Amino acid sequence: MKTNDLASRIPWTLVVFLAALVVPWLGSRYDIFLATQIAISGLFAVSLNLLLGTTGLVSFGHVAYFGIGAYVCGILMKTYEMPFSIALPAAALGAAFASLVFGFFCVRLTRIYFAMLSLAFSQIIWAIAYKWNDVTGGDQGLPDVPYPDLDWMNSIPLLGDLRIAGQFYVVTLVVVGLSLAAMRRIIHSPFGRMLTTIRENAERASAIGVDVRRYELAAFVVAGGFAGIAGALFGIFSRGVFSDYVFWPKSAEVMIMTILGGINHFWGPVVGAGTLVLLNQETTSYTEYWSFVLGTILLVLLFVFPGGIVGGLSAGFAWLRRKRKGVGSPEVGTAEPTRVEVKRA
Amino acid sequence: MLEVKGLSKSFGGFRAVSDVDLAVAEGEIAAVIGPNGAGKSTLFNLITGHLQPTAGRVVVDGRDITGVAPFKICGMGLGRSFQRTNIFPKLTVLENVQAAFLIHRGQGPNFWSRSERLYRADCEALLASIGLAGQANTTAGTLSYGNQKQLELGIALASDPKILLLDEPTAGMSASETHESIALLERIAHERGLTLLFTEHDMAVVFSIAQKIAVLHQGRIIAHGDPATVRADAEVRRVYLGDHG
Numbered sequence: 108m109k110t111n112d113l114a115s116r117i118p119w120t121l122v123v124f125l126a127a128l129v130v131p132w133l134g135s136r137y138d139i140f141l142a143t144q145i146a147i148s149g150l151f152a153v154s155l156n157l158l159l160g161t162t163g164l165v166s167f168g169h170v171a172y173f174g175i176g177a178y179v180c181g182i183l184m185k186t187y188e189m190p191f192s193i194a195l196p197a198a199a200l201g202a203a204f205a206s207l208v209f210g211f212f213c214v215r216l217t218r219i220y221f222a223m224l225s226l227a228f229s230q231i232i233w234a235i236a237y238k239w240n241d242v243t244g245g246d247q248g249l250p251d252v253p254y255p256d257l258d259w260m261n262s263i264p265l266l267g268d269l270r271i272a273g274q275f276y277v278v279t280l281v282v283v284g285l286s287l288a289a290m291r292r293i294i295h296s297p298f299g300r301m302l303t304t305i306r307e308n309a310e311r312a313s314a315i316g317v318d319v320r321r322y323e324l325a326a327f328v329v330a331g332g333f334a335g336i337a338g339a340l341f342g343i344f345s346r347g348v349f350s351d352y353v354f355w356p357k358s359a360e361v362m363i364m365t366i367l368g369g370i371n372h373f374w375g376p377v378v379g380a381g382t383l384v385l386l387n388q389e390t391t392s393y394t395e396y397w398s399f400v401l402g403t404i405l406l407v408l409l410f411v412f413p414g415g416i417v418g419g420l421s422a423g424f425a426w427l428r429r430k431r432k433g434v435g436s437p438e439v440g441t442a443e444p445t446r447v448e449v450k451r452a
Numbered sequence: 453m454l455e456v457k458g459l460s461k462s463f464g465g466f467r468a469v470s471d472v473d474l475a476v477a478e479g480e481i482a483a484v485i486g487p488n489g490a491g492k493s494t495l496f497n498l499i500t501g502h503l504q505p506t507a508g509r510v511v512v513d514g515r516d517i518t519g520v521a522p523f524k525i526c527g528m529g530l531g532r533s534f535q536r537t538n539i540f541p542k543l544t545v546l547e548n549v550q551a552a553f554l555i556h557r558g559q560g561p562n563f564w565s566r567s568e569r570l571y572r573a574d575c576e577a578l579l580a581s582i583g584l585a586g587q588a589n590t591t592a593g594t595l596s597y598g599n600q601k602q603l604e605l606g607i608a609l610a611s612d613p614k615i616l617l618l619d620e621p622t623a624g625m626s627a628s629e630t631h632e633s634i635a636l637l638e639r640i641a642h643e644r645g646l647t648l649l650f651t652e653h654d655m656a657v658v659f660s661i662a663q664k665i666a667v668l669h670q671g672r673i674i675a676h677g678d679p680a681t682v683r684a685d686a687e688v689r690r691v692y693l694g695d696h697g
Contacts, residue, residue, distance in 0.1 A: 297554040297570065298563035304551045307540035314500070314538070315552040315611055316526035317560065325561075 131273035152376030154333035160370030163306030168229030174353030176335025177342035191255030202335020210327035248349030369415020459508030486668035531613030541593030552610030598629035618650035
């Protein structure tokens with residue numbers, strides 16, 4: 108992260124965003140479906156990485172806040188017929204508040220105990236979602252969550268040509284883009300630096316005056332809030348909220364995305380999300396033994412790229428650059444895979 | 453400046469530190485010496501809040517800081533370095549000291565500014581004074597051991613401490629590294645008017661810069677005073693028999 112990377116970084120981010128933005132006009136309905144899923148999963152994974160990669164906290168229960176966001180948004184929009192512009196911030200706040208309460212206990216424990224307690228809390232949320240029939244719909248879930256009212260888009264050229272799924276994808280992309288920009292800003296802020304010092308050496312961090320637990324809790328709340336936004340979008344995207352969304356394998360899935368993409372780079376989790384979503388789709392459509400194939404591919408990827416895909420690629424590009432004697436921008440290597448994923452979507 | 457009264461710490465039935473009294477005046481360079489396992493590191497951890505004492509008090513500048521959490525103690529003007537080198541290995545050298553500046557100047561909760569530009573001049577000046585100016589952008593974990601120790605000192609100095617506690621500042625260093633780092637410590641302490649309390653196993657180092665020495669043996673202070681007094685003490689000679697003079 109040197110200053111001279113900065114100028115070369117911004118255009119690349121923009122290029123990726125624009126490439127993703129044209130999907131609904133150039134791609135099929137299936138492409139839109141995949142792209143929406145990748146965008147939402149990417150946001151979810153980046154929010155987890157705020158804990159995993161930035162602060163060094165292993166949360167096995169991150170899906171709880173994703174689920175709370177999905178339920179809050181779904182219930183407000185379906186049951187109370189509230190507009191999306193209120194339901195989305197409410198989902199973020201609800202998830203952040205739950206993170207505050209659960210995180211308060213989690214940050215009192217370290218390492219594996221932190222991971223286990225976060226998992227336990229997420230299972231509590233799952234049990235509530237599964238059993239509280241009147242509010243969450245219990246095991247039936249909450250089907251037919253409506254799309255936001257996007258009629259205003261119809262009067263706008265180009266946007267008006269899209270079906271509702273395409274229009275919602277544009278909304279998703281903007282919300283995800285803004286959320287990622289905010290998280291990126293947070294990671295590079297003094298607050299973010301404090302989180303990094305905790306990851307690097309919590310004892311030293313506290314010796315320079317960092318109240319480790321308080322900062323960990325703050326990171327937990329921020330990560331939870333953004334996970335809530337991802338959950339809210341996902342509930343609408345999949346036209347319903349079900350207790351599966353809060354079940355623990357989802358926590359494992361988002362952790363695989365994050366680690367697969369690379370926890371040491373901001374865009375790593377997005378790449379991981381794209382890779383996993385696409386692999387999932389491809390293998391399921393080719394073979395009934397898809398979980399075996401998927402597992403094998405993941406295993407190989409993790410062995411070949413111990414620092415995740417982005418970690419491996421940027422190491423490779425750094426090596427190429429050294430061979431060519433410093434031609435090209437240092438960020439090209441890391442922006443590249445994101446572009447590839449979006450194009451394939 | 454720093455006063456320790458009747459400080460004790462028991463682990464189970466074992467008294468690691470027992471009824472220790474210690475006083476370090478402002479601007480003084482004081483050392484705590486003693487054989488391995490004498491309780492030096494425990495004593496330091498008690499002073500800096502990493503351990504809770506079983507009994508006794510720690511007073512800094514007239515303020516009782518006994519049992520105060522480590523992250524608060526730093527803000528009270530008490531900096532420390534650790535025996536095991538304690539830096540942020542994957543950050544650059546500059547980012548290491550910058551982190552300390554940021555938190556010390558209340559920027560910790562600031563989640564919107566770009567941290568990389570903040571206090572750069574201060575960071576660079578500090579790095580220059582500890583002799584790491586040329587390595588500002590090096591990843592801290594790849595520095596030589598001696599340089600990592602220098603960096604650790606730099607991190608502690610960024611919090612602008614009045615008292616600096618150094619746990620074995622020259623442990624694991626070669627003879628020339630030891631020599632350089634002691635010269636550096638002496639210069640910095642002098643420039644900043646720091647009060648210095650350090651533990652050390654290298655007697656040559658201790659007797660070259662300490663103005664006052666306390667000898668810890670089995671958790672108790674068995675002698676204290678200026679270097680000449682301690683050197684002449686019969687008990688000290690017995691404990692260090694054959695090792696050092």
